[in-house]
Every structure is written in structure tokens, then in C-alpha cells.
Amino acid sequence: MIELIQTYWVYFLVGQYPKGPLGGLALTVLLAGLALVLALPLGVALGLARVSPYRVIRWPVTALVFVVRGVPLLMVVFWAYFFLPSITGVKTDQFGTMLIALVVFDGAYLAEIVRAGIRGVPKGQFESARSLGLSYAQTMRRVILPQALRHMLPSLVNQFVATIKETSLGYIIGLTEVSFIAAQINTQVFTRGAEVYLLLGLTYFVLCFGLSRFAFWLEQRLAQRKDLQPLPQPLKASA
Amino acid sequence: MIRFDQVNKWFGAYQALVDINETIAEGEVVVVCGPSGSGKSTLIRTINRLEAIQSGTISINGEDIHPKGLDVNAFRSHIGFVFQQFNLFPHLSAIDNCTLAPMALKRLSPAVAREQALALLDRVGLAHKANAYPSELSGGQQQRVAIARALAMQPPIMLFDEPTSALDPEMVGEVLLVIRDLVRDGMTLVVVTHEMGFAREVAHRVLFMDQGRVLERATPDDFFNRPQHPRAQQFLSDIRTPFATA
Amino acid sequence: MPSFDFALLQHGQYHDWLLSGLWVSLLLAALTLVFALPLAVLVALLRISPLALLRWLGAAYVEGIRNVPLLAHLLFWYFGAPELLPEAARQWLYAGNIELASAVVALTFYTAAYMAEDIRSGIRAIPLVQFEAGRALGFGFLPTMRRVILPQALRVTVPPLISQALNLWKNTSVATVIGVAEMMYQAAKVESTSFRSVEAFAFATSAYLAVSLVITGLGAWYHHRYPVRTA
Numbered sequence: 001m002i003e004l005i006q007t008y009w010v011y012f013l014v015g016q017y018p019k020g021p022l023g024g025l026a027l028t029v030l031l032a033g034l035a036l037v038l039a040l041p042l043g044v045a046l047g048l049a050r051v052s053p054y055r056v057i058r059w060p061v062t063a064l065v066f067v068v069r070g071v072p073l074l075m076v077v078f079w080a081y082f083f084l085p086s087i088t089g090v091k092t093d094q095f096g097t098m099l100i101a102l103v104v105f106d107g108a109y110l111a112e113i114v115r116a117g118i119r120g121v122p123k124g125q126f127e128s129a130r131s132l133g134l135s136y137a138q139t140m141r142r143v144i145l146p147q148a149l150r151h152m153l154p155s156l157v158n159q160f161v162a163t164i165k166e167t168s169l170g171y172i173i174g175l176t177e178v179s180f181i182a183a184q185i186n187t188q189v190f191t192r193g194a195e196v197y198l199l200l201g202l203t204y205f206v207l208c209f210g211l212s213r214f215a216f217w218l219e220q221r222l223a224q225r226k227d228l229q230p231l232p233q234p235l236k237a238s239a
Numbered sequence: 240m241i242r243f244d245q246v247n248k249w250f251g252a253y254q255a256l257v258d259i260n261e262t263i264a265e266g267e268v269v270v271v272c273g274p275s276g277s278g279k280s281t282l283i284r285t286i287n288r289l290e291a292i293q294s295g296t297i298s299i300n301g302e303d304i305h306p307k308g309l310d311v312n313a314f315r316s317h318i319g320f321v322f323q324q325f326n327l328f329p330h331l332s333a334i335d336n337c338t339l340a341p342m343a344l345k346r347l348s349p350a351v352a353r354e355q356a357l358a359l360l361d362r363v364g365l366a367h368k369a370n371a372y373p374s375e376l377s378g379g380q381q382q383r384v385a386i387a388r389a390l391a392m393q394p395p396i397m398l399f400d401e402p403t404s405a406l407d408p409e410m411v412g413e414v415l416l417v418i419r420d421l422v423r424d425g426m427t428l429v430v431v432t433h434e435m436g437f438a439r440e441v442a443h444r445v446l447f448m449d450q451g452r453v454l455e456r457a458t459p460d461d462f463f464n465r466p467q468h469p470r471a472q473q474f475l476s477d478i479r480t481p482f483a484t485a
Numbered sequence: 486m487p488s489f490d491f492a493l494l495q496h497g498q499y500h501d502w503l504l505s506g507l508w509v510s511l512l513l514a515a516l517t518l519v520f521a522l523p524l525a526v527l528v529a530l531l532r533i534s535p536l537a538l539l540r541w542l543g544a545a546y547v548e549g550i551r552n553v554p555l556l557a558h559l560l561f562w563y564f565g566a567p568e569l570l571p572e573a574a575r576q577w578l579y580a581g582n583i584e585l586a587s588a589v590v591a592l593t594f595y596t597a598a599y600m601a602e603d604i605r606s607g608i609r610a611i612p613l614v615q616f617e618a619g620r621a622l623g624f625g626f627l628p629t630m631r632r633v634i635l636p637q638a639l640r641v642t643v644p645p646l647i648s649q650a651l652n653l654w655k656n657t658s659v660a661t662v663i664g665v666a667e668m669m670y671q672a673a674k675v676e677s678t679s680f681r682s683v684e685a686f687a688f689a690t691s692a693y694l695a696v697s698l699v700i701t702g703l704g705a706w707y708h709h710r711y712p713v714r715t716a
Binding site: 067074082171186192193194198204207 | 557672
Binding site: 122124128129132133134135138142143147150226227228 | 313
């Protein structure tokens, strides 16, 4: 196994770069990072729409989120792969296709996380902001969302871990991410499939487990921040 | 200044306010008291439209507060509201809590807003805690910051919904002192409270509510020494002798 | 753009392919569920065992599986694992349906890891005093689990397990990567032979949504019929 690693580690990590497009583990992490960064604003927008007081905004978005969450990610990838070129007229490569699919898919999941985060902010916060005269939009922007998003930080790191795993589906459309590279290596060495795929699994494990531990540490650190404490519970009082 | 005309409010099938007809004059300090569920919180929350009403009118300075097309936010910015649970914004420091609304709504520059906020915090005795976060403040301190925050918009009317009910007993006094201070400035205050000592000392009038109705209205002296309505008499007796058997 | 051809979905060769794909997806999910649940209970018990070594084994299983994507699991069990088997076993596998077998194995291990965590949470939701009461009556660890804890934990656990079943249903789509002729595979096949991508994927999308709806509905019904009752 050692010589397997020694021979192929560069290919595994960066694909054919610089002699070709970026691939391997670097591409996996890049794709996941970019997808999450783009999915977050979409998720916040969709999450806000999900709690909107206006039905005309709330219902279509709820339907959209329901559909995206009811089908496998691979379905969304296929939608992007087969239909996006004919709708937009632009032929995207595998990276672009996978990125769009991930942004849409993760955006829908983040919408639910954001919605739960917003719901988790005590109603009194909303009332006191409105009592001061702040509009709904100002209240969301300056009071509710800052609190909701800060509490969501560990969830976001976990979502990053999930997205890294999701990038593996790029294999199916020929994206040269790390699983695809592993398969390429396997066709070259042929009789050592178990070793190759065990190494692949180990790579994912180290990356994802490491990030989960980071999320855990982050949660501990955040619990100590002054501006994030839950307010001390007042004594129970009569109505 | 604040006028209720035949106001009725329901929560579904439950009627929370029944035929409310009251007037609160400018500069008056009115205490609203009564047993749990009497509707006193609901009453005060209708004044800044946190609760809607189904019939009747509420007017402030002669103007109906429910006309079509009213800018609710501008309306609310002229009324200060202090909650039982303080509701300070935990992600902002004390002074930032107080400057948020003035900067966002009155377009004050940060410098001017901070200056005014600091003066208000000083007034409630917490200038030294300006940069502290709510998590670092005691309940009494938080409530005082909440009062400063409400005052930052310079409202002519201040509403208090059981401001000391959620506090440990030793902190009640510091908050009541701040409220009494406001009385001296001639603000119009409506305070829902159980603190009878405060009511006796500070209020111009007491409204006693039960089951959604205002059953008695009197000066503190008359109310506490010569209650007229049997429910009021029962209520005061229960408060004074909590362990008496029937 | 050519018009939507409904007839395609109602009869004919493409219809048969799509339908068989749906059938295989359902089969895959059902088989996995049958094997994954007992395994999940076992792993959950390992994780709460009084013995540190067993606890560590359970934790290693869960973390090891969950931090690796399903696709990599499938690739391992299809391309990697058969090599490790003795010759005779390998021949028998290749003669049979190795794609399906690998997929079921991979999905079972994967799904069990997630379900084990939900079961563990369910068990932990039962107050410790219940466990102590069982022990006080004279039951050992396992019998206490079986007679006292698990029956109560079941009610709390069923909703998240139904959630996992939903995930499982969607995860069956990844099996296409090792050539299992499930719905995605068939939809792609219909697309490449007939270029009728809209019809093929409309069918697949509707099928996934329909079953998702049924599973979600089941969860809602269960929650309504068997609400969690605390002491």
C-alpha cells in the first residue's frame, strides 16, 4: 500500500494539475467550499421566504424546497446536466453543473436550517424590536438574523462536511474529483481495488471527521462568547 | 391623551377585553392591576398595536391609531414599551442596544446617538456598563438598560408590562426608582404591576381589572383604603393576607 | 422543443424500463431496511454498553461509516471487497447479482450507522430511573433493555427512523454508479436511447416525490396515532 501512495499521491491530491485541470482532493474541497459559500445567501433568502408573512412568497418557496428535498441529489444533478444547457443556452462543464446542483440542493436544506434558526430566536426579540419602531425588514436584518446565524455556525460546518461528501456524485458525470481519481488509479493498478478504495475512504474520513471535530470545538468556543449567551432565565411570573 | 372607546378584543372565542372605555390624560401616571388573566397586559399591548382589537377605537391625541395606511413603525417609535422579560438584544452591548433604533430610524449619526445613549444609561445608573453585554448584566441592570433603550427614541408615552415581575426581589427597588424618576419628568406612563407600594406612592390613578373589564378606577388612596367593587376588595385582601383561609 | 410524449410513459419498452427501475429501487430500499434495522440496534447497544471496548467499537463503526460518502462505500464493496473473498465465494457472487448484493451491503452498513445514532438518542431519552427500576427488579443489562427500555424508546425513535428511511429511499439512487438497474440508471438509459430526457426524468422525479410523500405521510400518521407519552 505504501508504494501505491508514493506513486499516486500527487494525482490523488490535485489531479492532473498543473498539466491539466484541477482534480482530486483539491477539487473536492474547492467545489464543496464554493458550493457552500454560494448556497448560504440562497439558503438565507429561501429561509426568510419560508417565514414570510406574505403567502405569495411563502407558498412557492415552500413547494420548491419540498420538491428539492424529496428527490435525491443525483436527480438534481441530472436536472442540471440535461436541462440547464437547453434552458440557459450555455453549456456548462462538469464542474459548473455540479456546482449549480449543489448550490440548489444545499440552498434548500440550508433554508430549513435558517428557518429553524429564525424560529429559535425568542418571540420577545421580535416584539421589542417592532415596539421600538423598527420595520419587519430592519428587525430581521439587525436583530433576528444576526442571532439566528451566529447560533447556526456549528450547523454550517456540519453542512460543509455533508457537502464534501455530496461532491462524490460528480463521479457519475465524469467530474475529476477524488472518487473519480481513485477509480482511475484503480483501472491502472487493477488488482488492488480493496487497497485503493480503502485509501479513498480513509481520506474522506480524515477530512470529514477532522471538520466535525472542528465544528464541535467551535460550538464549545461559541458557548463562551459574551454576545452569544442565552439570556439568564427570569423567574416565572404571573400573566 | 390615550382614549379607549368601547374597545373589545377576542383571542379566538375567548374575550380578553370587554367594553373598555377609559381616558388617560397627558402627564398622567396610571397603574393597572388585577388578578392573573384579567387582561391588563392585553390592554397595554393594544396601545402600541402589539395586539389588535376587533371593535371600538383607540385614539392618541385625538387620532385613531388604526387608520388604513398608517405607518405602524413610525407610530410605534413614538411609544416606549418595556417588557416583563426585558428582551434586550443579546448580540449587542448595552449602549448598542440603545443606539440601534435612533440610528436606524432617526438617522442620527453614530456619535450623536452614542452621546445620547450614554446620557440615558447614566440616568438609569449604568453608564459604567455601557459596553457590557446583556449576558454580563443582572436582571435589574438589564431592565434598566431596557428602559434606557425605550427612552432613546424620546417618546411622550411609556408603557410598562409588569416591569419587575421577572426580577429577584432585591433588584425590584432599583428599577422602580428609575420609573419613579420618569414620573417627575411629567411623562405619560401606563404601568401594569403588582407592586402596590409603588402604585400608592407614584400613581395618579389606579385601574383595577378582572376578566377583561375595568371594574374600578380611583386614586391610589381611595383604591387601597376604600375599595368599592367586591372583586377589588377580594383582590386586595388576598394580596395582604396570602395565607388566610376562607 | 418536441412536445411531451405521455404515451411513452404509459406503455412500450421505455415504460417497462422505467417501471422496472422503480421496482429495483423499492427492492433495494426494502432489503436494506430489513438488514439495517437489526444491525443498527446492535450498534446502538454497543455504544451504550457498560464495557469501554464495546463502546469504542460502536463509536468507531459510526464515525468511520458516516464520514465517508455513500458513493465511496459502493465503490469499495463492488470493486474492492470481492478481491478479499476466497475464489469460490467470488465466483458464486459473479454468477449471481453482484451489483445488487454490493449495493445492499453498502447501503446496509451506511444506513445502519445513521439509524444507530437515532436509536441511541431514543434510548437516552428514556430516564435513567427506568433502567435502574429494571435492574432493581433483577433483570440483567440485556433483558432490561429488551423488556423495559427498548419498548419505550421505540416510540421516540420511530419518527427519526422514518426520516432515515426517507434518506435511504433517496440514497438508492447512488447505486447506479455500480450498475444497479434502479430508477436513475433506467431514466438515464431511456434518455440515451430515445433522447426523451424530459419524459424520463419527469417519471423519475414524480416517482421519488410520490414515495417520499408516502413515507413522510407515514411519519405524520405515526406521530398522530402514537404520540410520545412521558410518565
